[in-house]
Amino acid sequence: MESASVPAGHAPADHHHGPPEAHQSSRIDRATLGILIFIVSEAMLFGAFFASYFFLRVVSNEGPWPPEGFELPVAIAGVNTAILVSSSFTIHWALESIRKGNRRGLQLGLMATWLLGAAFLFIQLNEYIHIGFSARDGAFGSIFYGLTGLHGAHVFIGLLLLTFANLRAFRGHFGPEAKSHLGVELPGIYWHFVDVMWIIVFTVVYIL
Amino acid sequence: MDNPLRSEAAMFRVVVLVGIAAVPVIALGLLAGAAWALGAIVLELAVSVVLLRRRSRAAGVQPPPPT
Numbered sequence: 001m002e003s004a005s006v007p008a009g010h011a012p013a014d015h016h017h018g019p020p021e022a023h024q025s026s027r028i029d030r031a032t033l034g035i036l037i038f039i040v041s042e043a044m045l046f047g048a049f050f051a052s053y054f055f056l057r058v059v060s061n062e063g064p065w066p067p068e069g070f071e072l073p074v075a076i077a078g079v080n081t082a083i084l085v086s087s088s089f090t091i092h093w094a095l096e097s098i099r100k101g102n103r104r105g106l107q108l109g110l111m112a113t114w115l116l117g118a119a120f121l122f123i124q125l126n127e128y129i130h131i132g133f134s135a136r137d138g139a140f141g142s143i144f145y146g147l148t149g150l151h152g153a154h155v156f157i158g159l160l161l162l163t164f165a166n167l168r169a170f171r172g173h174f175g176p177e178a179k180s181h182l183g184v185e186l187p188g189i190y191w192h193f194v195d196v197m198w199i200i201v202f203t204v205v206y207i208l
Numbered sequence: 209m210d211n212p213l214r215s216e217a218a219m220f221r222v223v224v225l226v227g228i229a230a231v232p233v234i235a236l237g238l239l240a241g242a243a244w245a246l247g248a249i250v251l252e253l254a255v256s257v258v259l260l261r262r263r264s265r266a267a268g269v270q271p272p273p274p275t
Contacts, residue, residue, distance in 0.1 A: 032214060074238070085227055092220045188216035192223045199223075199230050207237035208245055 035186045056139045087116035088195045101176040114162045161187035
């Protein structure tokens, strides 16, 4: 912004190159606004899948839900839920650490979050292998794999974001100022969203 | 009400809140059945709406921040 107000012929004090920075609201950072809009669109995507799930459940009112022959491993999914929820605590710890200038805490927290997320994904893939039905086995099979697979894809994206955050953390890129750890803050917001979504998916698909 | 997506700390509170709310729903679903779990969800949603409404009324209309 400074470069736009500097009179012609005078070099700006900070030697800003390229076009002037875009105007933005003073109430919210551009990157935060971007992740906000992204998460709202993701919530709508999950909403569409949940609507499909409940629609199928309502129209197939001929017997129990899940239908006969479909057994869901509730205990394993429950353990997986605990793993994913605990990863929210570790990423929060990581951010609290860097806010206090504790770089080691940031690195450990991010690494633990990545490992917990990878464990969740591994257990879910293992569940798919041993569950005994596929996405082709009727409406329940399709929507089960649709909902849990959609969530799994989000965990995978979250893991990619966390991989970059981990690499940067171990290279010493982040600092205690709010602007200097945005690269952890935004994946953190996304990760928490993925956790909230899993709690809802687990409750709806495995419990209700 | 503050936007929980504005910061990680606010979103973390949402995770904790949703997690705490899910515990009785999951417990009732496993022990008593899906109908009881659904009842718990409806009850929790109703309580949440009432609490949010009371909170928003107590907060009143805030003047816009200086630009």
